[in-house]
Amino acid sequence: MKMWKKNLIVCWFGMFITSIGMSQIAPVLPLYIRHLGVNSSSLVEEFSGIAFGITFIVSAIFSPIWGQAADKFGRKPMLLRASFGMGIIIFSMGFVSNVYVLIVLRLLQGVITGYSTACTTLIATQTDKEHAGWALGTLSTAGIAGSLLGPTIGGFVEEAFGTQNVFFITGALLIIVFIATMLFVKEDFVRENKKVDSMKKVWNSVPEKSLTITILVTFFILTLALYSIEPIMTEYVSKLSRNTSHVAFIAGLVFSASGLANIVAAPRLGKISDKIGPHKIMLGALIVAGIVFIPQAFVKNPWQLMFFRFLLGLASGGLTPSVNILVKKITPTAITGRIFGLSMSAGYLGVFGGSVLGGQVSAYLGIRYVFFITSSLLLINAVWVYFKVYKKLNLKEIV
Template structure:
């Protein structure tokens, strides 16, 4: 097996374990908080929000820092650090005695993270250019798959082996990820030549820095749009179903629909982006995603919502891999860790802002307006990406 393929498969496994571990406790987090001695419902919800958001907030803050260290010392050390650190923290969560310790460990969990950004950077810089889109597409299926299966697996394990033991199982999986990362082989020659690079990102060394900033914004809007439905999906399904007795189950299928089609399509769209260019795939998928979000505002049956969410996954599958492939083409290798770290931060901030925005819009205007708002944002985003591309091409021709 070629070296870049072996690295890709190892990073895929680590990305899957990392995202699954970060989202695995979501289904039973309120139950765990109640078990720790908090019994008031409002207080439980408040602490659940703090514990959930703490990980993503800290991860968003520290991602560029770990990216900078990855540029200096290599990506493999960052993979080892993140996987081992998260394995230890996740295991410790199984021993907490109060909600303060849990919230603190969730903060630390976000602080020691950085596996995804390091994995994306390693795959992007170590994979031959003609296969980079396909490789990043495959890697994204690990991230999406972990996010999709994490909550389902966590809820199942909580019923079978108990709440505390779920943390031990997750810690074990992350430790396996740490062991597998030891088999990654990275070409460090370029890092040895770049030891004296400036401590800050030299935007002048990037051919089109405005497009890089536009990509960060695109990533943020995408995650915001995907996550905006999370707090309202159960209510929306209930409105559409009228007398259904399995609201929770149907809601789970609706949420999972996007992830399933995403996993099925990401590698193929990545392969297409290698042929036609990631920016073209990104442009088309943004427009398609915006249209599908608009249509979701006007559904009258649950199966219609499920079908549109499933189709949305095909469009979403071409977005994040294309963004990462596009970034790779625009930035020099010695800045890859930091740039991908910033992009990962944008993604985490989208994870935080999406549920907040969706919940507020639904409360004030109604659930259909959640889809209309996100579709407008994505359409504006598509226009901005087109403008940046056109401006860059005109400037380059001149």
């Protein structure tokens, strides 16, 4: 088996687990914060929002930094650092005595992340051109599926084993990722003994700045769209469901439908993009995703919502691979890690922004407007991609 294929298997498992580690805390946070002695409902909501959001904000800041370190020291050291550090930090969350220590550990978790950035850079730089779309498409399923399935998995583990064990089990799995990475990931990396350029110089060396900005914004809009429904999912399912005894479970299934569809679609759409071009897949996926959001506002029961969320997952499965493939193709190898770091920052900001957008729009306008506004953002983005990416890459044969 070729080295990049072995690395792909380990990276997929590692990204899946680290993504779960980032997102699994969402359904258990309020319960754990109450366990730590906070009894006021308003304070529980406030601390939950801070503890959940701070990880993604800090991750957005540090992703380019770890991307730069990956370009300088190699990708494998960054994989080992991130998996071991996250394993220890998440495991330690099970021992905290108050909510403030929990928030500090969530902040540190955001600082130490970077596994996904290093994995994506490693696979992008190792994989030959003919298989890049399939490899990056397959890899992208790990991050999205882990993020979308994480809340469901966290809720299940909490119910089956207790709140603290969510952290212990996730931390132990990340240590297994560290061991697997150490033993099985191989990298031929030659360190360049030269001064690391500033981010300004790196950006000046990007040959397609306008194209790169469009791709980063598209990734931000995609993740924002996927997570805009997260804060309102349980409430929306509750309104749609006649049986209120299993609302949390049904909401988890609805939310996870997108992740399951993404696992199915991303490798296949990545493979197709190798043949017809990732810019065509990106444009088509944005249009379909934007349209699929609209009927979600008019569904009559949770199963109809689940069906359209599954369709959304199929469409979004073509977006993340397209983003990664385009970044790989238009970025010089020496700065690939840093640009992928910016891409991950855009994704983390999208997760946070989507959660805030969904909650605020629902509170002031109503749940159904979340779908209308998100659809509008995706379709506007599709128009932008058509003029800035699709038409440009059809004229310039760089894909």
